Amino acid sequence: MNNSKLITxxxxxxxWELMPRQQMVFSELLDKIENVFKQNCFxxxxxxxxxxxxxxxxxxxxxxxxxxxxxxxxxxxxxxxYDLTVPLARFVAMHKEELSxxxxxxxxxxxxxxxxxxxxxxxxFYQCDADIIGNETLSLVxxxxxxxLFEKCFKALNLDVEIEVSNRxxxxxxxxxxxKEDRTTDILxxxxxxxxxxxxxxxxxxxxxxxxxxxxxxxxxxxxxxxxIEDVTQNLANxxxxxxxxxxxxxxxxxxxxxxxxxxxxxxxxxxxIRGHNYYTGTVFEGFLKKDKNLGAIGGGGRFxxxxxxxxxxxxxxxxxSVGVTRLFDILTKENYFNLDEINEIECAxxxxxxxxxxxxxxxxxxxxxxxxxxxxxxxxxxxxxxKEANKRQIKYVLIVGEDEVKTKEYTLKNMQNSGxxxxxxxxxxxxxxxxxxxxxxxxx
Amino acid sequence: MNNSKLITxxxxxxxWELMPRQQMVFSELLDKIENVFKQNCFxxxxxxxxxxxxxxxxxxxxxxxxxxxxxxxxxxxxxxxYDLTVPLARFVAMHKEELSxxxxxxxxxxxxxxxxxxxxxxxxFYQCDADIIGNETLSLVxxxxxxxLFEKCFKALNLDVEIEVSNRxxxxxxxxxxxKEDRTTDILxxxxxxxxxxxxxxxxxxxxxxxxxxxxxxxxxxxxxxxxIEDVTQNLANxxxxxxxxxxxxxxxxxxxxxxxxxxxxxxxxxxxIRGHNYYTGTVFEGFLKKDKNLGAIGGGGRFxxxxxxxxxxxxxxxxxSVGVTRLFDILTKENYFNLDEINEIECAxxxxxxxxxxxxxxxxxxxxxxxxxxxxxxxxxxxxxxKEANKRQIKYVLIVGEDEVKTKEYTLKNMQNSGxxxxxxxxxxxxxxxxxxxxxxxxx
Numbered sequence: 005m006n007n008s009k010l011i012t013x014x015x016x017x018x019x020w021e022l023m024p025r026q027q028m029v030f031s032e033l034l035d036k037i038e039n040v041f042k043q044n045c046f047x048x049x050x051x052x053x054x055x056x057x058x059x060x061x062x063x064x065x066x067x068x069x070x071x072x073x074x075x076x077x078x079x080x081x082x083x084x085x086y087d088l089t090v091p092l093a094r095f096v097a098m099h100k101e102e103l104s105x106x107x108x109x110x111x112x113x114x115x116x117x118x119x120x121x122x123x124x125x126x127x128x129f130y131q132c133d134a135d136i137i138g139n140e141t142l143s144l145v146x147x148x149x150x151x152x153l154f155e156k157c158f159k160a161l162n163l164d165v166e167i168e169v170s171n172r173x174x175x176x177x178x179x180x181x182x183x184k185e186d187r188t189t190d191i192l193x194x195x196x197x198x199x200x201x202x203x204x205x206x207x208x209x210x211x212x213x214x215x216x217x218x219x220x221x222x223x224x225x226x227x228x229x230x231x232x233i234e235d236v237t238q239n240l241a242n243x244x245x246x247x248x249x250x251x252x253x254x255x256x257x258x259x260x261x262x263x264x265x266x267x268x269x270x271x272x273x274x275x276x277x278i279r280g281h282n283y284y285t286g287t288v289f290e291g292f293l294k295k296d297k298n299l300g301a302i303g304g305g306g307r308f309x310x311x312x313x314x315x316x317x318x319x320x321x322x323x324x325x326s327v328g329v330t331r332l333f334d335i336l337t338k339e340n341y342f343n344l345d346e347i348n349e350i351e352c353a354x355x356x357x358x359x360x361x362x363x364x365x366x367x368x369x370x371x372x373x374x375x376x377x378x379x380x381x382x383x384x385x386x387x388x389x390x391x392k393e394a395n396k397r398q399i400k401y402v403l404i405v406g407e408d409e410v411k412t413k414e415y416t417l418k419n420m421q422n423s424g425x426x427x428x429x430x431x432x433x434x435x436x437x438x439x440x441x442x443x444x445x446x447x448x449x
Numbered sequence: 450m451n452n453s454k455l456i457t458x459x460x461x462x463x464x465w466e467l468m469p470r471q472q473m474v475f476s477e478l479l480d481k482i483e484n485v486f487k488q489n490c491f492x493x494x495x496x497x498x499x500x501x502x503x504x505x506x507x508x509x510x511x512x513x514x515x516x517x518x519x520x521x522x523x524x525x526x527x528x529x530x531y532d533l534t535v536p537l538a539r540f541v542a543m544h545k546e547e548l549s550x551x552x553x554x555x556x557x558x559x560x561x562x563x564x565x566x567x568x569x570x571x572x573x574f575y576q577c578d579a580d581i582i583g584n585e586t587l588s589l590v591x592x593x594x595x596x597x598l599f600e601k602c603f604k605a606l607n608l609d610v611e612i613e614v615s616n617r618x619x620x621x622x623x624x625x626x627x628x629k630e631d632r633t634t635d636i637l638x639x640x641x642x643x644x645x646x647x648x649x650x651x652x653x654x655x656x657x658x659x660x661x662x663x664x665x666x667x668x669x670x671x672x673x674x675x676x677x678i679e680d681v682t683q684n685l686a687n688x689x690x691x692x693x694x695x696x697x698x699x700x701x702x703x704x705x706x707x708x709x710x711x712x713x714x715x716x717x718x719x720x721x722x723i724r725g726h727n728y729y730t731g732t733v734f735e736g737f738l739k740k741d742k743n744l745g746a747i748g749g750g751g752r753f754x755x756x757x758x759x760x761x762x763x764x765x766x767x768x769x770x771s772v773g774v775t776r777l778f779d780i781l782t783k784e785n786y787f788n789l790d791e792i793n794e795i796e797c798a799x800x801x802x803x804x805x806x807x808x809x810x811x812x813x814x815x816x817x818x819x820x821x822x823x824x825x826x827x828x829x830x831x832x833x834x835x836x837k838e839a840n841k842r843q844i845k846y847v848l849i850v851g852e853d854e855v856k857t858k859e860y861t862l863k864n865m866q867n868s869g870x871x872x873x874x875x876x877x878x879x880x881x882x883x884x885x886x887x888x889x890x891x892x893x894x
Binding site for chain 2: 012014019020023027028030042046048050052056062077082095097102105106108116118128142264265317362366368369372377378380382383397
């Protein structure tokens with residue numbers, strides 16, 4: 005089997021891969037979010053990683069997007085998914101007759117972008133999406149439900165989040181009222197920079213676009229509006245006369261009512277929230293870690309008018325939310341949020357001798373059946389080196405199974421953290437480890 | 450947004466995709482297996498779907514395997530993984546200095562094979578692997594641990610499994626004893642057909658390969674050996690004199706001892722078990738559903754001499770197991786093992802009226818916090834059509850929140866299965882649903 009020419013083992017650049025204990029933590033993070041989705045009656049979907057290019061690139065009119073991994077096999081032109089939304093649209097369009105609406109689905113999966121890797125950007129990363137899709141219509145309650153769901157994800161992770169909410173109809177309505185719809189993108193680009201450039205510069209840039217000083221001042225005031233719902237309605241009263249603007253304001257007020265009913269407590273309104281995606285048409289929101297908003301948004305979402313426009317004539321409005329789990333995990337790791345030292349796949353190491361191996365295996369099996377993560381150090385090594393290994397691997401308990409122990413059925417349980425040790429029956433060993441565990445988690449509270 | 454040219458939504462052929470309730474069942478199946486892995490101190494790994502072609506095709510000497518999805522982006526030649534073993538080898542070779550050995554890892558993930566789709570074969574499917582890798586050496590206990598783990602996976606799914614175990618050294622040793630090592634593959638091909646072709650035909654084919662009748666009879670007897678460990682040792686006593694054969698027999702006996710210590714009860718020895726993979730060198734095993742062995746193996750595993758031979762001079766022996774989850778799920782679905790009617794993402798539907806929506810949302814939120822999968826039917830529809838929907842979706846409970854109910858804080862809980870209904874406070878609603886749930890699961894036992 006041995007080759008004379010060895011290949012250097014390498015991982016592709018920009019592809020995320022965690023070491024086992026980090027992976028344990030990350031998997032637990034995903035599990036917690038998934039449980040929130042389930043508890044809120046969202047159903048799972050697991051679409052293929054590959055799709056027809058025609059399907060995935062429908063949005064871009066079939067042109068190859070450079071960021072997409074696209075290739076052919078035989079006569080099939082296919083792409084790796086770059087998000088979970090287009091596959092959802094494809095699925096809903098295919099199965100709209102069989103599904104119940106509103107269709108509430110979640111998907112946690114990897115997506116692929118061939119862009120140049122850079123700090124905090126990956127070519128393969130997880131998306132963690134939940135969306136509610138309506139058939140022709142969708143109540144505004146769904147918007148509030150997505151914001152509530154987003155909040156719950158972070159609560160499940162014990163993280164304080166602040167959710168900034170807006171409604172794109174408000175700013176779109178204002179732009180309509182000053183007859184500048186054709187310059188919407190340019191205007192939004194300036195508004196997006198408001199926090200970074202001086203007021204005068206913003207005014208000048210808006211003037212260049214064709215806004216009067218009066219209009220510019222107003223739109224800047226509008227964009228800078230933040231606070232609770234009363235602050236917003238007060239600040240924007242009489243700012244313009246426009247049906248779309250009014251609709252946006254009405255939706256915002258109604259959403260606020262629903263959010264309160266859902267018991268959401270982390271929302272602040274902020275009219276500067278736009279969200280990059282062009283497809284958002286109503287409610288938009290972004291979440292930040294309260295203790296450090298400078299880290300940037302760690303997720304968000306919003307309402308879109310029509311999920312399946314490329315596949316169907318039927319209007320399918322939706323609203324969704326997404327937690328940026330890869331980024332979030334990176335941030336939390338850097339902030340030492342996870343105590344990696346306390347994470348161990350082994351709770352109790354079983355140490356045996358030549359003649360007691362089978363007894364040790366049997367005990368291992370029994371401990372596992374009782375919910376204790378026990379592992380027998382069965383490699384043929386000395387007692388001393390096994391103890392050293394248990395210590396190095398920071399395993400909390402060692403159960404020593406010597407010849408005496410086999411005779412008396414009392415085994416030596418050693419707590420490696422405080423060096424305490426006692427001889428116990430199997431039942432007592434289980435009891436002891438479980439009691440300690442409970443005390444530990446009480447102490448954490 | 451509307452396009453005049455609509456694209457027909459299509460899924461790639463041969464790619465698995467489940468409807469939501471099926472997906473709920475499948476995800477639960479994976480969760481149960483994952484819990485077994487965790488309980489047995491295996492750590493998770495989540496390698497990228499893409500790897501350098503050089504890495505993935507190391508085995509085949511860099512030649513393109515037609516079954517592999519291979520493509521280039523920029524100057525990078527890459528492949529989608531076709532199994533989880535080569536990525537494991539790459540990972541272990543890259544990180545061998547940081548890992549603790551034996552390294553026990555599991556990975557549940559999708560793999561890709563571009564072959565023509567056929568019944569029961571997919572181009573994208575899940576593999577569900579657990580392996581134990583040693584550094585230079587690995588105790589035979591690891592082999593028993595993998596078999597025990599395999600059994601536990603099926604126990605967790607409430608499935609009776611029969612595990613056929615053999616050791617490849619036995620047959621390899623026999624072939625060595627008759628000096629036919631160079632014809633090993635040809636011999637194994639004949640032996641693999643033993644169950645399907647008449648004895649005389651097998652004899653004739655073995656003769657063609659160059660075996661004497663005496664040798665052929667012996668190897669057929671060897672291959673047909675099944676039973677417990679005593680049956681095997683008795684049947685194969687004095688069948689040949691060869692060190693490799695003896696080693697295989699010794700390993701089998703020792704493995705049996707360890708299996709008993711682990712409490713494994715589903716093992717039967719069967720010397721015809723070979724497993725297709727060329728890399729297995731010692732213990733091999735295959736699992737079957739007891740109630741219908743004809744469905745074929747639903748997983749298995751074995752010992753390999755050197756995981757990382759293409760990447761490292763260091764010998765890294767290993768032993769692994771794999772559950773064929775995609776196939777297993779397909780079989781169980783066809784056998785109506787899962788009661789899809791009893792699976793529902795919604796446990797209790799909340800029905801409100803115009804003026805009671807906010808109260809309904811608030812109740813929904815409280816029920817969810819208490820662990821009840823409650824969902825408010827908030828689309829603007831009549832009471833009657835909401836009841837109809839709850840019925841159609843087979844939701845067990847409906848909580849009616851009318852104006853009276855809001856005043857008295859006693860809500861109408863209707864059991865849609867027996868049409869019973871009563872007015873209850875929120876606390877009583879929660880109590881009632883949870884009590885019923887417990888009775889249900891008791892009834893299942």
